[in-house]
Amino acid sequence: MLEVVRYPHPTLRHKSKPLRRVDGEVEKIVAEMFDLMYRENGVGLAANQVDLPYRLFIINLEADPQKAEEFVFINPVIARRGGAVEAEEGCLSFPDIFAPVKRPAKVAVSAYNLSGEEVEYQLDGLFARAVQHEYDHLDGVVFIDRLSSAALFSVKEALTDLELEFQGRRQRGSIPGDDRIFARLAELESLRAICD
Ligand code: ZN
Numbered sequence: 001m002l003e004v005v006r007y008p009h010p011t012l013r014h015k016s017k018p019l020r021r022v023d024g025e026v027e028k029i030v031a032e033m034f035d036l037m038y039r040e041n042g043v044g045l046a047a048n049q050v051d052l053p054y055r056l057f058i059i060n061l062e063a064d065p066q067k068a069e070e071f072v073f074i075n076p077v078i079a080r081r082g083g084a085v086e087a088e089e090g091c092l093s094f095p096d097i098f099a100p101v102k103r104p105a106k107v108a109v110s111a112y113n114l115s116g117e118e119v120e121y122q123l124d125g126l127f128a129r130a131v132q133h134e135y136d137h138l139d140g141v142v143f144i145d146r147l148s149s150a151a152l153f154s155v156k157e158a159l160t161d162l163e164l165e166f167q168g169r170r171q172r173g174s175i176p177g178d179d180r181i182f183a184r185l186a187e188l189e190s191l192r193a194i195c196d
Helices: 024-039 125-138 149-171 178-192
Strands: 044-046 056-059 071-082 085-091 094-103 106-112 118-123
Touching: 024 044, 024 056, 044 125, 056 125, 071 125, 085 125, 094 125, 094 149, 106 125, 118 125
Parallel strands: none
Antiparallel strands: 044 056, 056 071, 071 106, 085 094, 106 118
């Protein structure tokens, strides 16, 4: 069963590897990720937020399978970025933390979908923002890295609370040590990712 990992879990800082192929196992992972994302009321979810080291994220802009289309981005590449716009963001790995982030307003992104076909989108608005936020996750970048110093200051206390919660869970043994986390990621990469 997949679970959303929260800041400061080390997998959130792991640079994900491209998937070798889209197979039944990837389909299963994606289906589980959508279930989890809807349960948590999110519009996007990246693989390393569920403790998996793959270049894969999903998006549904309404957080509801009845209301909007489901998008799967496998091995995505952002080819072009344009403009700049600031808007509030949140993240399932940072519960109850919201802050303004400035990002390019438009992006062109290509990726593979769940049928293994190459797809390309020219995006703006919330879709462009969500894609950039999730794409950052794959590189181990999280939205608080992109906050102004004033915005970062305003969420500092909430971040400290999450850090203490993480340390507590680790002391109780419900989160393994870094060595075990990294060994597991390496094993999952050797199974399904392109490693160099
Ligand atoms: Zn996020």
